[in-house]
Amino acid sequence: MLTPDQWVLDEREGLLPLAKWQKTVDVMARVFNAPAGFIVQYASEGFQVVISSDQESNPYEAGIIIPADTNLFCKKVVEQQGTLYVADARGDRYWETNPEVSEDGFRSYLGLPVKWPTGEPFGTICVMDFNTTDYQKDYVDLVGELRDLIEADLAILSQYQVISNLAMTDELTKLYNRRGFYAVAQQRLTLARRSNLSLGLLYMDMNGLKDINDTHGHSAGDVALKRLGDVLAGEVRENDTAARLSGDEFVMLVAANSTEQLDHVQQRLVDSMAAQELSVSIGAVLIDDGSASLAYWIEEADKRMYQNKRA
Numbered sequence: 001m002l003t004p005d006q007w008v009l010d011e012r013e014g015l016l017p018l019a020k021w022q023k024t025v026d027v028m029a030r031v032f033n034a035p036a037g038f039i040v041q042y043a044s045e046g047f048q049v050v051i052s053s054d055q056e057s058n059p060y061e062a063g064i065i066i067p068a069d070t071n072l073f074c075k076k077v078v079e080q081q082g083t084l085y086v087a088d089a090r091g092d093r094y095w096e097t098n099p100e101v102s103e104d105g106f107r108s109y110l111g112l113p114v115k116w117p118t119g120e121p122f123g124t125i126c127v128m129d130f131n132t133t134d135y136q137k138d139y140v141d142l143v144g145e146l147r148d149l150i151e152a153d154l155a156i157l158s159q160y161q162v163i164s165n166l167a168m169t170d171e172l173t174k175l176y177n178r179r180g181f182y183a184v185a186q187q188r189l190t191l192a193r194r195s196n197l198s199l200g201l202l203y204m205d206m207n208g209l210k211d212i213n214d215t216h217g218h219s220a221g222d223v224a225l226k227r228l229g230d231v232l233a234g235e236v237r238e239n240d241t242a243a244r245l246s247g248d249e250f251v252m253l254v255a256a257n258s259t260e261q262l263d264h265v266q267q268r269l270v271d272s273m274a275a276q277e278l279s280v281s282i283g284a285v286l287i288d289d290g291s292a293s294l295a296y297w298i299e300e301a302d303k304r305m306y307q308n309k310r311a
């Protein structure tokens with residue numbers, strides 16, 4: 001999930017309408033008869049050009065990052081969270097140290113703040129000119145309208161992320177649910193295959209949940225499931241994925257190069273569960289054959305779990 005401190009250009013699912021933003025910025029620059037127009041994102045790392053208008057006269061390309069402490073026009077907009085219009089920056093002491101002016105020769109800037117739906121600064125939408133300008137109010141209003149459209153897209157992105165997070169999360173344990181696990185595990189499997197890494201899959205079934213429910217009530221069973229979820233969440237290493245597939249069945253996808261390594265992870269899990277007075281039956285498989293599907297490996301691990309449970 002994208003947070004305000006991550007670059008939207010790093011978002012790989014194509015959730016942002018970047019092509020539409022590009023057309024918007026191109027047309028804005030044309031209407032202003034300006035040599036350059038931008039959407040710029042601000043994060044702790046600095047300012048990144050997200051969209052750059054398509055004229056040849058435009059010196060800054062999409063993707064460039066400018067350090068956060070540079071005296072940019074956009075920095076001022078983000079700081080003051082209000083419109084900045086500089087009709088002529090030349091001779092203005094304040095902008096002497098702005099490389100856009102001193103190095104690249106820009107003289108005029110109009111920029112408006114763009115916000116995330118939370119109200120946090122996203123960045124700016126702006127036009128720049130090598131000549132002095134005299135923009136009328138209608139022009140400034142137009143950029144304001146375009147800014148609102150960009151903010152509406154950011155709101156849709158955020159809502160989509162909240163909803164897809166809900167759809168992929170198990171409410172009780174806050175681990176991934178089956179849908180979430182398939183989505184994430186499939187990606188990991190593809191990546192692992194590409195880089196020739198092997199993974200391990202652990203299939204777990206809690207022992208005695210029916211007894212807990214029958215003896216202490218369903219909510220005690222829920223507490224036990226939640227504890228098991230917490231143990232798994234505590235055991236996942238970076239890039240590992242744990243999920244509750246259904247009822248008392250859990251899975252974990254881990255990095256493992258050998259059966260020994262996988263046994264080691266399994267033992268670690270069993271020990272952590274035991275410390276919480278939990279008991280699970282586990283089936284483990286090393287995913288070392290790139291051609292088989294995720295569903296196949298889950299079924300294999302489930303079979304082994306079942307054999308172990310019976311034993």
Ligand SMILES: Nc1nc2c(ncn2[C@@H]2O[C@H](COP(=O)(O)OP(=O)(O)OP(=O)(O)O)[C@@H](O)[C@H]2O)c(=O)[nH]1
Binds near residue numbers: 210217218219221
């Ligand atoms: N409290 C609670 N119980 C659940 C939930 N989902 C499934 N169960 C119960 O979990 C039990 C799962 O059945 P079994 O797999 O036979 O459970 P078990 O007692 O662990 O049996 P073994 O796996 O053979 O040890 C059933 O009694 C379900 O009603 C849940 O969300 N909360």
